[in-house]
Amino acid sequence: MSGDSRLTDVAIVGGGVIGLSCAFELARRGRSVTVVEREAVGFGASTVAAGMLTPSFEVELTPPELVELQLDSLRRYPQFISDVESAGGLSCEYRDDGTLWVSRHRDDELELDHLCQIQEERGLPAKRLTGRETRAIEPYLSPRIIGGLLVESDHQVNSRKLVAALEAACCAVGVEIVEHTGVGSIEQTGGRLELVVQEQAGTSALHAEQVLLAAGVWLEDGLATPLPRIGMRPIKGQIVHLKGQPLVNRVLRNSDVYIVPREGGELLLGATEEEQGFDMEPTAGGTLDLLRYAFEILPGLYDLYVSEIDVGLRPAVGDHQPVIGPTNTDGLFIAGGHYRGGVLLAPSTAHFVAELMTSGRVAAQVEPFGIDRLVAERQQEAAG
Numbered sequence: 001m002s003g004d005s006r007l008t009d010v011a012i013v014g015g016g017v018i019g020l021s022c023a024f025e026l027a028r029r030g031r032s033v034t035v036v037e038r039e040a041v042g043f044g045a046s047t048v049a050a051g052m053l054t055p056s057f058e059v060e061l062t063p064p065e066l067v068e069l070q071l072d073s074l075r076r077y078p079q080f081i082s083d084v085e086s087a088g089g090l091s092c093e094y095r096d097d098g099t100l101w102v103s104r105h106r107d108d109e110l111e112l113d114h115l116c117q118i119q120e121e122r123g124l125p126a127k128r129l130t131g132r133e134t135r136a137i138e139p140y141l142s143p144r145i146i147g148g149l150l151v152e153s154d155h156q157v158n159s160r161k162l163v164a165a166l167e168a169a170c171c172a173v174g175v176e177i178v179e180h181t182g183v184g185s186i187e188q189t190g191g192r193l194e195l196v197v198q199e200q201a202g203t204s205a206l207h208a209e210q211v212l213l214a215a216g217v218w219l220e221d222g223l224a225t226p227l228p229r230i231g232m233r234p235i236k237g238q239i240v241h242l243k244g245q246p247l248v249n250r251v252l253r254n255s256d257v258y259i260v261p262r263e264g265g266e267l268l269l270g271a272t273e274e275e276q277g278f279d280m281e282p283t284a285g286g287t288l289d290l291l292r293y294a295f296e297i298l299p300g301l302y303d304l305y306v307s308e309i310d311v312g313l314r315p316a317v318g319d320h321q322p323v324i325g326p327t328n329t330d331g332l333f334i335a336g337g338h339y340r341g342g343v344l345l346a347p348s349t350a351h352f353v354a355e356l357m358t359s360g361r362v363a364a365q366v367e368p369f370g371i372d373r374l375v376a377e378r379q380q381e382a383a384g
């Protein structure tokens with residue numbers, strides 16, 4: 001995309017799981033779509049994510065409308081995966097083996113009782129297990145595990161494979177993906193939106209009828225838009241990759257750590273949750289905590305190899321809920337702030353954003369996540 005000004009129906013800023021999922025859905029609805037990515041596709045949080053599709057986590061701290069959106073997205077996942085895989089021909093390593101919560105002491109046991117009750121209230125299958133039953137389905141668990149909760153409705157996907165598969169699927173349905181090209185500014189000119197983009201060859205302009213902001217945590221960093229500031233901030237997450245003999249068959253977790261198995265004997269231990277600005281360096285303390293917590297559950301990991309320590313920045317706004325919808329600028333839309341759930345929420349976000357950008361209708365499911373709530377909040381803060 002060098003030189004002269006170009007025109008597209010829809011320009012999407014950011015090639016993470018959210019930008020790519022929306023691009024795929026919009027292109028399938030007949031729009032010409034260009035994704036502009038400052039680095040390479042998947043540079044952001046999306047390829048760091050553990051890929052757990054688990055709405056059960058921290059349910060009491062999550063507003064009911066967000067739980068509803070998570071469940072909606074979980075239901076859409078099998079079809080979403082099938083569409084992405086058949087369009088682009090790449091596997092996403094989608095698995096439906098469930099999550100096994102494990103308990104080490106009485107506090108954990110009470111937490112699992114509570115989680116079990118919540119799952120039942122939602123009509124989702126959950127099976128409470130004794131220590132012996134828990135260890136019978138995952139024989140490498142520590143003998144100190146005294147109970148478990150098997151949540152079969154939780155699924156998982158390999159987020160790196162998902163991003164690669166989405167990229168292939170987007171290309172197959174005609175999306176143009178422009179990498180190593182940062183959008184510096186967006187403004188309205190002559191009834192269209194103009195994006196000033198910076199690529200190796202210099203600066204050029206891209207004109208679009210509509211623009212979707214899906215720049216993750218960088219929404220307000222190096223990108224000038226007509227939007228008021230909404231306080232997007234990074235929440236750093238470190239995740240340790242181990243490799244060796246396969247030890248578990250499904251996601252294991254407790255309140256301190258999760259352990260995610262991937263094909264080929266890989267185990268992911270995650271994740272830290274840190275307010276460190278844009279720092280993306282792994283630390284000794286973060287790694288130590290993850291290894292220690294995971295070792296308590298699964299002592300056999302002592303002999304595995306450390307293959308990688310990865311760091312990602314989760315995009316979050318003040319209330320930790322996503323921001324999905326139109327903005328006060330005609331043609332400018334936003335899909336961001338997915339915090340710890342962007343992989344899970346990708347199918348629903350893509351569906352409702354595509355519906356919005358093609359029909360103008362804000363679906364009831366995403367109405368609570370509009371940008372206005374944040375603008376009003378920040379105005380109140382400034383006034384008070």
Ligand SMILES: Cc1cc2nc3c(=O)[nH]c(=O)nc-3n(C[C@H](O)[C@H](O)[C@H](O)COP(=O)(O)OP(=O)(O)OC[C@H]3O[C@@H](n4cnc5c(N)ncnc54)[C@H](O)[C@@H]3O)c2cc1C
Pocket residue numbers: 013014015016017018019036037038039040041042043044045046047048049050051052053181182183184214215216217218219222223236237238239270271272311312313314315335336337338339340341342343344345
């Ligand atoms: C350790 C960790 C574990 C996680 N585990 C899970 C999990 O198990 N399940 C789950 O659902 N979620 C999980 N998440 C959260 C999930 O990763 C995020 O919610 C999701 O990836 C956000 O996707 P995104 O597309 O909005 O942002 P990103 O993936 O960050 O993509 C944004 C993209 O925009 C590009 N960009 C930025 N500015 C510009 C610009 N000016 N011009 C052009 N391009 C630009 C960036 O380069 C980047 O590629 C996890 C996150 C972390 C860090």
